[in-house]
Amino acid sequence: MLRLILSGCNGRMGRAVAAICAAQPDLEIVAGFDLLGTGDGSFPVYSSPAQFQGTADALIDFSSPAALPALLDFCTSRKVPAVLATTGYSPEQLEAIDRAAEKVPLFRSANMSLGVNVVMELVRRAAAALWESCDIEIVEKHHNKKVDAPSGTALMLADAAASSLPYQPDYVYDRHSVRKARDRKEIGISAVRGGGIVGEHDVIFAGDHEVIQISHSAMSREVFASGAVSAARFLATVQAPGLYSMTQLVQQTVSD
Ligand SMILES: NC(=O)c1ccc[n+]([C@@H]2O[C@H](COP(=O)([O-])OP(=O)(O)OC[C@H]3O[C@@H](n4cnc5c(N)ncnc54)[C@H](O)[C@@H]3O)[C@@H](O)[C@H]2O)c1
Numbered sequence: 001m002l003r004l005i006l007s008g009c010n011g012r013m014g015r016a017v018a019a020i021c022a023a024q025p026d027l028e029i030v031a032g033f034d035l036l037g038t039g040d041g042s043f044p045v046y047s048s049p050a051q052f053q054g055t056a057d058a059l060i061d062f063s064s065p066a067a068l069p070a071l072l073d074f075c076t077s078r079k080v081p082a083v084l085a086t087t088g089y090s091p092e093q094l095e096a097i098d099r100a101a102e103k104v105p106l107f108r109s110a111n112m113s114l115g116v117n118v119v120m121e122l123v124r125r126a127a128a129a130l131w132e133s134c135d136i137e138i139v140e141k142h143h144n145k146k147v148d149a150p151s152g153t154a155l156m157l158a159d160a161a162a163s164s165l166p167y168q169p170d171y172v173y174d175r176h177s178v179r180k181a182r183d184r185k186e187i188g189i190s191a192v193r194g195g196g197i198v199g200e201h202d203v204i205f206a207g208d209h210e211v212i213q214i215s216h217s218a219m220s221r222e223v224f225a226s227g228a229v230s231a232a233r234f235l236a237t238v239q240a241p242g243l244y245s246m247t248q249l250v251q252q253t254v255s256d
């Protein structure tokens with residue numbers, strides 16, 4: 001039995017993860033954390049991690065960057081490995097995650113879908129082949145409840161493209177405030193918010209005579225939820241502290 005804590009349990013993703021756990025007999029949610037310290041009664045919910053006195057094999061977090069300090073305190077002091085799936089962390093929070101990962105296994109990915117991680121590899125290869133002839137632009141689209149922009153996935157895709165460039169690109173999020181033609185060394189990142197769009201990402205390589213586009217569409221939140229559960233299963237097999245990502249999870253899956 002894998003005993004899980006679900007942080008952000010009352011949210012859209014928290015509910016999607018709970019549904020997957022309910023369908024897998026070897027998974028048990030022993031506690032939920034959420035601002036609102038109540039749930040549907042299927043497991044106890046705490047408004048603060050410190051209130052929970054039990055133990056767990058792993059924690060899955062889909063909540064808010066505001067939850068991070070208390071979560072890192074909890075995970076490092078209680079030695080509970082965590083899957084951090086929340087997006088919108090500040091550079092200082094990313095450093096705090098790096099420091100905590102020296103004490104306990106942590107897994108972080110702004111997108112828990114296996115497909116997006118394949119797309120990242122395609123983007124690396126396309127950028128290596130096309131950077132001299134093409135401008136790189138990223139467009140992401142999400143539902144109207146999403147609070148962070150651009151999406152964590154768009155930033156991961158920009159980093160994937162940047163890793164293949166022989167220069168450090170500037171990420172440009174706003175073309176409104178400056179009247180200036182596009183610089184070759186930019187990666188433009190644009191965010192659209194509307195309705196119930198689950199998550200769409202287009203990486204556009206625009207040349208003078210051709211346009212190449214690499215796209216990913218999430219059809220439901222289940223793809224992120226099941227990826228997070230796979231990451232929690234992966235963490236339960238990892239003993240050493242460290243910051244893990246989909247790269248290691250995919251490597252383990254391929255070698256099994
Ligand atoms: N990595 C991925 O694959 C992936 C996929 C989808 C969403 N996300 C990210 O997950 C996060 C949650 O997304 P969502 O759509 O479920 O949002 P949501 O708003 O529906 O749910 C967030 C939940 O977290 C709770 N919460 C907020 N602040 C908290 C705090 N300080 N302490 C404890 N609980 C707190 C809220 O009460 C809410 O129930 C977002 O950052 C989103 O971008 C990541």
Ligand SMILES: O=C(O)C1=N[C@H](C(=O)O)CCC1
Nearest residue numbers: 087110111146151152153199
């Ligand atoms: O719904 C969200 O919020 C999503 N957030 C992630 C991101 O910011 O990239 C992943 C896609 C869905």
